[in-house]
Amino acid sequence: MKKEITFTLNNEKVVVEVDPGWTLLYLLREVFELTGTKEGCGVGECGACTVIVDGDAVSSCLYPVLEAEGKNVITIEGVAASDGTLHPLQQAFIDNNGVQCGYCTSGMIMSAKALLEKKAVPTEEDIRTSIAGNICRCTGYVQIVESVQQAAERMKK
Amino acid sequence: MSNYEYHKPQTVKEAIGLMESLENAKYIAGGTDVIVLVKQEKLAPANLVSLRNISELVYIDTKDGLKLGAGVTHSAIANNEFIRKRYSALADAAGAVGSKQIRNVATMGGNICNAAPSADTACPLLVLDAKIVIDGKAGKREVPIDDFFLGPNKVALNAGELVTGFVLPDLGSNTGSAYIKHARRQAMDLPIIGIAARAAIKIDGNEAVCRDSFVAGNDISQTIKRLEDERLVFEDVRIAMGVVAPRPVRAKKAEEAIKGKIISEKLLKEIGEIAASESQPRDSIRGEAWYRREMVKVLTGRAILRSIGRIVGPEQMTNPNRLW
Ligand SMILES: Cc1cc2nc3c(=O)[nH]c(=O)nc-3n(C[C@H](O)[C@H](O)[C@H](O)COP(=O)(O)OP(=O)(O)OC[C@H]3O[C@@H](n4cnc5c(N)ncnc54)[C@H](O)[C@@H]3O)c2cc1C
Ligand code: FES
Ligand code: FES
Numbered sequence: 001m002k003k004e005i006t007f008t009l010n011n012e013k014v015v016v017e018v019d020p021g022w023t024l025l026y027l028l029r030e031v032f033e034l035t036g037t038k039e040g041c042g043v044g045e046c047g048a049c050t051v052i053v054d055g056d057a058v059s060s061c062l063y064p065v066l067e068a069e070g071k072n073v074i075t076i077e078g079v080a081a082s083d084g085t086l087h088p089l090q091q092a093f094i095d096n097n098g099v100q101c102g103y104c105t106s107g108m109i110m111s112a113k114a115l116l117e118k119k120a121v122p123t124e125e126d127i128r129t130s131i132a133g134n135i136c137r138c139t140g141y142v143q144i145v146e147s148v149q150q151a152a153e154r155m156k157k
Numbered sequence: 158m159s160n161y162e163y164h165k166p167q168t169v170k171e172a173i174g175l176m177e178s179l180e181n182a183k184y185i186a187g188g189t190d191v192i193v194l195v196k197q198e199k200l201a202p203a204n205l206v207s208l209r210n211i212s213e214l215v216y217i218d219t220k221d222g223l224k225l226g227a228g229v230t231h232s233a234i235a236n237n238e239f240i241r242k243r244y245s246a247l248a249d250a251a252g253a254v255g256s257k258q259i260r261n262v263a264t265m266g267g268n269i270c271n272a273a274p275s276a277d278t279a280c281p282l283l284v285l286d287a288k289i290v291i292d293g294k295a296g297k298r299e300v301p302i303d304d305f306f307l308g309p310n311k312v313a314l315n316a317g318e319l320v321t322g323f324v325l326p327d328l329g330s331n332t333g334s335a336y337i338k339h340a341r342r343q344a345m346d347l348p349i350i351g352i353a354a355r356a357a358i359k360i361d362g363n364e365a366v367c368r369d370s371f372v373a374g375n376d377i378s379q380t381i382k383r384l385e386d387e388r389l390v391f392e393d394v395r396i397a398m399g400v401v402a403p404r405p406v407r408a409k410k411a412e413e414a415i416k417g418k419i420i421s422e423k424l425l426k427e428i429g430e431i432a433a434s435e436s437q438p439r440d441s442i443r444g445e446a447w448y449r450r451e452m453v454k455v456l457t458g459r460a461i462l463r464s465i466g467r468i469v470g471p472e473q474m475t476n477p478n479r480l481w
Contacts, residue, residue, distance in 0.1 A: 001162065020163035023192070043193045044259060045345065056232070056261040062192045063262070064185070066163045067209055111257065132344030133256020 005069045010034075010078025018065045025049045025060035027068070028075060036076035036106045040135070047134030050107035051075050057114035057130070076106035079113060089113055089151040098147030100138035107134045112148045122152060159195050162204045169213055169292055169321060172206055176317040177294055179204040184319055186228060187262035189255070190271040208266070214321060222327040227266025227320045231278075235260065244325060245467050246281035246334035246353045253277055253338045256345050266320045269305070272312045272404065273347075279306065279405035280353035281336045283397035287325045293318030306404035331392070332357045333467030337460045339452055341443075349444040350452050351399035354460035357392040358420070358468060389420045389465075396428075396457055401436035401449055408432035411457065420465070425458035432457040 002017045009032065018027055028034045028051070040048035042061050049061040052074040079087045089109050092098065099105045108131055115122055115130040122130075127148045128141075136144060164179070166172040176182050182204035185191045194200035208214055214228035219239045234240055235252035254260050254268070254277050268278045269289070279302075287302045294317055302323075305313050314320070328334075334355035340346040394415045396408040411431040418424050438449035 021159035021161050043196055044189055044255070047256065047258060050258055057258050058261050059189075059258040062188055064163055064188055064192065064205070064207070066165060067207065069165075114257075129344075130257055133258045 008072045022065040024063035047107040050110040088154045092147040092151035096147040104136040186264040186267040189263040223325040225323045231260035246336040249336035250277040275347040280397035284353045284355040284395035290322045333464040335463035352456040352460045353397045355395045356464040401438040429454035429457040
């Protein structure tokens with residue numbers, strides 16, 4: 001039985017009919033066609049589906065859609081400014097080769113964003129802990145850590 | 158997508174009522190076990206009763222000992238200063254579960270009720286003498302954690318009952334605890350084995366007092382030497398082992414054998430041997446039985462030392478009389 005939910009998606013209030021058996025990931029990709037959020041494993045292991053809910057990074061593939069009711073959800077599509085200016089994290093990933101194939105990138109950026117919102121000056125360990133649940137098969141992680149470090153520095157200014 | 162109805166009660170009472178009236182219903186908290194099982198088609202509930210919107214299940218009360226709501230997430234535990242200092246083993250374990258994304262939603266209640274032999278918070282709760290608080294249509298009851306685990310994914314809950322929280326006694330400030338998760342990588346991996354310990358020690362018959370530090374000393378051999386010199390005595394020790402039996406278990410013989418003895422490298426080695434003899438590990442994809450048994454020997458001593466390190470720090474050992 002379909003149910004209607006209301007929540008904030010990328011800073012806009014949305015009202016949408018959902019099936020209780022959906023995950024938040026399904027709603028984002030199949031209904032809102034926000035395909036920046038990726039499905040890798042579907043079972044919480046890879047982090048490709050990471051979005052921010054009420055300030056915390058979560059795996060949207062395990063997030064029951066009805067729990068989104070009343071929440072504030074940010075996806076990779078909501079990270080850049082409304083005029084299209086890239087977020088410092090996005091720019092830093094480009095500048096530091098933090099992106100190769102790109103499959104992990106949305107999730108990486110969401111994990112990093114959740115961290116920087118809580119801790120503007122993170123240690124390398126903070127960064128590594130925050131992205132430990134995001135698997136990247138291309139970069140070897142070093143460039144990703146550097147990207148986050150540089151973004152944090154640019155954001156301080 | 159799956160074919161369940163999803164219910165969002167606001168109170169424990171409402172949740173218990175739903176569980177009673179609905180067919181083929183299951184509780185869901187963070188869903189990090191439940192949704193995975195549903196997706197893998199190992200579980201096909203017609204109804205999920207969510208505990209996520211029940212505010213009475215989310216509390217961390219530090220007034221007298223520690224009381225935790227079942228809905229508290231691993232992130233909340235790992236980040237809580239008081240738990241890190243006084244119930245360190247639990248913070249160690251909660252901080253080692255999965256990833257940030259998992260810890261931000263996964264709950265203590267879910268970890269304990271799912272009751273995997275590898276559940277990270279189980280061993281800490283065993284050594285910290287936790288009691289499980291249960292509510293159901295027959296009313297409230299409390300069960301010591303040691304009686305709660307029955308086997309892999311089996312716990313002492315009657316139909317429709319739910320865990321509302323955990324009660325941990327005040328262990329006094331001469332107690333330190335630690336949990337060591339031995340896994341192939343630091344994140345996103347279940348333990349090959351997990352060992353929790355808690356230790357209370359005495360010096361010259363007086364209780365040593367916790368230094369409220371989360372970081373244990375690094376140089377273990379140095380620490381032991383100094384501890385031996387100061388003739389510190391184990392007053393009380395608890396050891397629990399995960400993934401070495403169908404359920405997380407205490408190493409009770411080892412605990413008995415260590416009581417009242419002076420801390421020494423030789424003693425810790427003996428204790429590791431006894432703990433290993435109490436384990437019944439099996440071969441699995443994560444590790445073979447013989448390896449698990451060997452690692453019980455090593456990590457038991459290490460977990461005890463880390464616990465002691467949280468009572469007395471090596472940097473302070475040079476003049477132990479001023480420690481406390
Ligand atoms: C990628 C990934 C990595 C993981 N890594 C780890 C790890 O490192 N260590 C580890 O221990 N676990 C790990 N897990 C397993 C899981 O995250 C934990 O067991 C978690 O604590 C479960 O909590 P939850 O709130 O998500 O439980 P849920 O999935 O919501 O529920 C789990 C079970 O408990 C029942 N339940 C939940 N709450 C209650 C309650 N209050 N009363 C009665 N029954 C209840 C449910 O009906 C269900 O049977 C991992 C899972 C994933 C997907
Ligand atoms: S798709 Fe969600 S964690 Fe892999
Ligand atoms: S850039 Fe390819 S998986 Fe990370």
